[in-house]
Amino acid sequence: MTQPVQYLALAGLLFAVGAIGALVRRSSVVILMSIELMLNAVNLTFVTFARMQGSLDGQVLAFFVIVVAAAEAVVGLAIIVAIFRRVRSALADDVRTLKW
Secondary structure (H helix, E strand, C coil), X not given: CCCHHHHHHHHHHHHHHHHHHHHHCCEHHHHHHHHHHHHHHHHHHHHHHHHHHCCCHHHHHXXXXXXXXXXXXXXXXXXXXXXXXXXXXXXXXXXXXXXX
């Protein structure tokens, strides 16, 4: 059986990879994917602590984070599509040059 420390180390690694991806990449789609990776790392942490405590609170919180992540993905992709239609680029640097 794996130890909770291993799950927490994996969650920390996933969060670090997501944070680096969000800070370093220029593509808006990759930035959204990195944010999703960070949210999944938080879900893994919630579920790990819930299992350690023997309660369902972590699973409930993880469910709400999944709902928020789905809404974030929908709204984020809609914004990216709208920007792409106007500028013909999905790079995050091009968003600063928009003058609506």
